[in-house]
Amino acid sequence: MVPGYLDTKYPFTPPELAGYLHETLRQCYVSARLADLPVALTRESSGIATGARLYLVPSVPRLLGPTWPELLKLAHGGATVYLSYSAGPVSDHRGPSHDGLGPAFGVEHQLRAGLADRIEDDSVTLQFRQEFGPLAAGSALCFAAAGNEHSRAYLPVQPTDAQVIAVDARGRPALLARQVGSGSMVLCTYPIEHMAAVTPDVNPDATVSLYRALAEHAGVTSVVTVDDPRVAADVMVRSDGARFAWLVSQAADQLTVRPRLADGLALMPLTGGARQDAVMLDPFGVSVLRLDDAAG
Secondary structure, rough: EHHHHHHOOOOOOOHHHHHHHHHHHHHHHHHHHHHOOOOOEEEHOOOOOOOOOOOEEEOOHHHHHHHHHHHHHHHHOEEEEEEEOOOOOOOOOOOOOOOOOHHHOOEEEEEOOOOEEEEOOEEEEEOOOOOEEHHHHHHOOEOOOOOOOOOOOOOOEEOOEEEEEOOOOOOOEEEEEEEEOOEEEEOOOHHHHHHHHHOOOOOOOOOOHHHHHHHHHHOOOOOOEOOOEEEEEEEEEOOOOOOEEEEEEEEOOOOOOOOOOOOOEEOOOOOOOOOOOOOEEEOOOEEEEEEEEEEO
């Protein structure tokens, strides 16, 4: 979701906020692409598009008032809505401006007005208490802690009617989910997208694994995926209906990958020949293959 504070200038908005939101949104998009998710952008300022299974609202310190009812309506209709906390990058009105965050996610925040709850450690670890998508109970994801004196902060919460999916290294709730209708609201208490956006050479980071878990939890399916997060996979559909898989390597080394396909599909070389289950990619290379019916 593109926050309204990015594309609309309000008189009460600090000028630094737009740049912060742009960097964070770009990092979210990169992680979603490396997770092989079929990504689209929707603007908060023009009304959030309906019909998606998963909505990502990354490290956003402020949302417009009408957005909360929209997000809850989407969850009631079966979508998963994910939001990660952010205190924002400036001292002016430091902290979140979210009217309804607690009830929406089933938590009670423990914030102190105007004070940042600083991230104490050099890294943030999400330790999973229960299975979440492909992430097993007992597994962990680690993120580099980063940000300035305002934004390097977490959200202390107590769950009310949310489930704690993962805790941080100090045992505090870090990822929580609340069932809403036939969907769910998922809250991350750390600004993981913002932290990645201000960390050099970070990609691919653990956000890729978290987004894949969110996608599986939400029931999102991809036609082509590659387990190695250094390779992005997507599909192009030609005007005559022919489909082509694009595999784009972000690695400086030669890679051999085995793409996973939706049921009933096979990868075929463009020039003809046998089915191709494994694909070799040159450093920063690109491979384009035809997607055909496996039974054809």
